[in-house]
Amino acid sequence: MQPDLQQKQQQQGIDVAVLVSIGRHPTTGRARRAEQDARGLELALAIEAELPGTRISMLHAGSQDDSSEAALRGYLGMGLESMTLLEQPEGSDAILALVEHLAATSPQLVITGARAERGEGSGLLPYALAEHLGWPLVNSLASVEKVENGVVTLLQALPRGQRRRLKVRLPAIISVDEAAPVARQSAFGPARRATFAITTTTSEADSELAQWHLAPARKRPKRLKIVKAASARDRFKAAASKSEGKGGQVLTDVTPEQGAEAIYKLLKEEDVLR
Amino acid sequence: MSEIIRRDPRREWIARNRLHPDNAAVLAALGVNRAGGAVSEWMGPSGVVRKDPRAIGFIGPNGVKRIDRSGLQQGGQATATTTAARDSRRTVTIDQPAFLVAVVPDLTGGRLSGHDKDLLGLARRVADADAEQPGAVVAILFGEHKEEALGEAGIDRVVHLDDEFYAGFAPEARLAALSAVEREMTPRFWLLPDSPLGGADLGRRLALRLGERAATGVWQVEADNEASLGWRCTARGGAGSLDIQRPLPRVALALAECAEPVDETRHAAEHLTLTASIPTTLSRIEDLGQVAVDPAGVALAEAEFILSGGNGVKQWDAFHHAAKVLGATEGASRVAVDDGFMARDRQVGATGTWVTARVYMAVGISGAIQHLQGIQRCDKVVAINLDPGCDIIKRADLAVIGDSTQILAALVAMVEQQRGGQRDAA
Numbered sequence: 001m002q003p004d005l006q007q008k009q010q011q012q013g014i015d016v017a018v019l020v021s022i023g024r025h026p027t028t029g030r031a032r033r034a035e036q037d038a039r040g041l042e043l044a045l046a047i048e049a050e051l052p053g054t055r056i057s058m059l060h061a062g063s064q065d066d067s068s069e070a071a072l073r074g075y076l077g078m079g080l081e082s083m084t085l086l087e088q089p090e091g092s093d094a095i096l097a098l099v100e101h102l103a104a105t106s107p108q109l110v111i112t113g114a115r116a117e118r119g120e121g122s123g124l125l126p127y128a129l130a131e132h133l134g135w136p137l138v139n140s141l142a143s144v145e146k147v148e149n150g151v152v153t154l155l156q157a158l159p160r161g162q163r164r165r166l167k168v169r170l171p172a173i174i175s176v177d178e179a180a181p182v183a184r185q186s187a188f189g190p191a192r193r194a195t196f197a198i199t200t201t202t203s204e205a206d207s208e209l210a211q212w213h214l215a216p217a218r219k220r221p222k223r224l225k226i227v228k229a230a231s232a233r234d235r236f237k238a239a240a241s242k243s244e245g246k247g248g249q250v251l252t253d254v255t256p257e258q259g260a261e262a263i264y265k266l267l268k269e270e271d272v273l274r
Numbered sequence: 275m276s277e278i279i280r281r282d283p284r285r286e287w288i289a290r291n292r293l294h295p296d297n298a299a300v301l302a303a304l305g306v307n308r309a310g311g312a313v314s315e316w317m318g319p320s321g322v323v324r325k326d327p328r329a330i331g332f333i334g335p336n337g338v339k340r341i342d343r344s345g346l347q348q349g350g351q352a353t354a355t356t357t358a359a360r361d362s363r364r365t366v367t368i369d370q371p372a373f374l375v376a377v378v379p380d381l382t383g384g385r386l387s388g389h390d391k392d393l394l395g396l397a398r399r400v401a402d403a404d405a406e407q408p409g410a411v412v413a414i415l416f417g418e419h420k421e422e423a424l425g426e427a428g429i430d431r432v433v434h435l436d437d438e439f440y441a442g443f444a445p446e447a448r449l450a451a452l453s454a455v456e457r458e459m460t461p462r463f464w465l466l467p468d469s470p471l472g473g474a475d476l477g478r479r480l481a482l483r484l485g486e487r488a489a490t491g492v493w494q495v496e497a498d499n500e501a502s503l504g505w506r507c508t509a510r511g512g513a514g515s516l517d518i519q520r521p522l523p524r525v526a527l528a529l530a531e532c533a534e535p536v537d538e539t540r541h542a543a544e545h546l547t548l549t550a551s552i553p554t555t556l557s558r559i560e561d562l563g564q565v566a567v568d569p570a571g572v573a574l575a576e577a578e579f580i581l582s583g584g585n586g587v588k589q590w591d592a593f594h595h596a597a598k599v600l601g602a603t604e605g606a607s608r609v610a611v612d613d614g615f616m617a618r619d620r621q622v623g624a625t626g627t628w629v630t631a632r633v634y635m636a637v638g639i640s641g642a643i644q645h646l647q648g649i650q651r652c653d654k655v656v657a658i659n660l661d662p663g664c665d666i667i668k669r670a671d672l673a674v675i676g677d678s679t680q681i682l683a684a685l686v687a688m689v690e691q692q693r694g695g696q697r698d699a700a
Contacts, residue, residue, distance in 0.1 A: 024512065024513065024515065026513070026515070029515075115513065116512070116513070117512060117513040117515075118512050118513075118515075119511070119512060120511050120512070120518065121511045121512040121513055121516070122488065122489075122490040122491070122509075122511065123474070123478065123490060124478055124481065124482070124487070124488060124490070127478040127479055127481075127482045128482055130479075130482075131479075131482040131483065136446070136558040136559050137445075137479075138559060139474075139475050140470060140475075153562075155565065156443065158564070159470060159576070160572065160576050160577065160578040161567060161571070161572035161573060161576055161577070162564060162565075162567055162578070163564065163565040163567055164442075164443060164561065164562075164563070164564050164565065165561075165562040165563065165564075165565050166443060166559055166560065166561055166562065167559070167560040167562060168558060168559050168560075169558040169559075172558075177470070208487060211520075212518050212519060212520040213518070213519040213520075214511070214516050214517070214518055214519075215516070215517045215519070216515065216516065216517070217510060217514060217515055217516055217517050218517055220493055220531070223531050226534070228537070228538075230362075231344040232344060233342065233344040234344075248655075248667075248669075248670045248671040248672055248673060249671070249672050249673070250662065250667060250670075250673045250675065251672075251673065251674045251675060252662055252675040253675075254674065254675075254676065256676055256677065256680035256681045256683070256684040257684045257688075259658070259674035259676050259681045259684070260674075260681050260682075260684035260685035260687075260688050261688065262672060262674060263635070263656055263658075263672065263674060263681070263685055264685060264688050264689065264692075266633070266654065266656060266671075266672050267579075267600070267633065269420075270383065270632060270633050270653075270654055271383065271384075272578060272579040272601075272602075272632065272633050273600065273601065273689065274564070274566065274601050
């Protein structure tokens, strides 16, 4: 590759900020790297591999203690040398601190997980950032296809394994859930060697959350099949008879073409033919 | 006329004699109406109630006389038609609603999903809490829909926004429309389904635009006089590990089965139009449309369109070709898998995969009960089979009786011809 072309590609790299949180292991409840955030970092590393010269900065807003540090080193072991920690006391609102920091550093792409694994976990944070910064937001990302001229082409995951291609103008926020590629393993040595850049920020306690009543999740009641019958006969029928078909259309004595046409019409109506 | 009841013994005799030529006329004169089904009870001439035991009951499907003592049957012919036609649901119209509850259903595939119906049930509960001052449920529908019974799902008012720029992934345009609704109607509550890529996305955007801290993952709502809006909700938080109890905010995103769907009342579903025009926003997100995904790579359990083959399929190459042309994920019945025509991970049914397809096409499958269990959650079932009496025909929404090879070939030809025509036109 010619040096000037290489240099040009170097300039094409973008600034990516990855927001990470402290996860919670579903069975033990221990702090760990959060599943979705790790996938977000994996996506950022994939962009870096595609576009040399891309700068990844990892951000976490929260308190600094032993268990959270161990969890954050889980991300660093994926191949980063340092990360920024916006230090806040426990129970304060992360949105303001993140908005301040992002507005100051102005990255072109912000990648977050869809929702946190501890605390409220409402999934509102990416939307709050988008609203405060006025940037477009795309959720449920599967992969980033290419970045050029300030426009990023993305694949969004739809239900039932479908994908949708989107073009988004930078700067933008993208959020990642289970559809994104699985995060790589965290390497222990690099994770130990990586450093934290700690910044203290303005923090405001989340007073609303403190007023709510939080309890371990109860099992949701299973919905019962309610039979609303006026008479004993109806109740008996509901209990004893197996459900009759709704009486679909049956085509007998038709040519294959007529049958195929009826099926084709139904497939068109249901919009499953592409 | 005098008060004395006068008897005519001759007429009574004719009425008792079913073989008398004047029997019908006399019965009619006595008030026993045989024409529209016999009346089994009537007031006799002396004021005594007379019963005709022959008029009770009806002839059942097997030719045996059946007597139904539940009170539904009033003698005469079987009244299956009248019971089916009778709709016991109460019609409710709310002309002057005290407040509005806005609901934005997902309308997956143009129909109200089960999740949408549960949400409308929740909206109804919130709206009807005070019987004196009922609120109205406003549904905001984006894009075209095929739903005819909107009122039966509990919708009082409908705002239907059918412009083409709401199609696809257009959160900014939809948000602008919802903001216009907010300015014009100011609903007391906004309820959206917390479903990925539907209400979950739009609802969070709306909440931030309205400056509300939305409750997400709501699964229970209870009345609470201490709360500011009169309701308290329980929401899932912390990746499903926490239950958060909080006052219900103006914007709530509810999970499926948050309430029972409406089934006792019918509502007006009156169409409203917004008076102010919706400001057009310059979108920074451009939707380039869906990408063709290899249907074989989609997991069978979440595939949208499945073409499933069974013992009746004789030419498997043609079957695989049809699946490819139609863009369907392939499935199979147990027999086809046991015979080695399909892989084990493609088996549909109780011992294989429980599928959730929107359209399930069963080719040459008779419909064993284990197979029918596996396709319980499919919306539309199409069956192609030689035997018109088999069980899958009863389950199918469309059944074609005939040779599956020929019908599939005709279908493939039709699809290919249509695609070719479209390419010529474009």
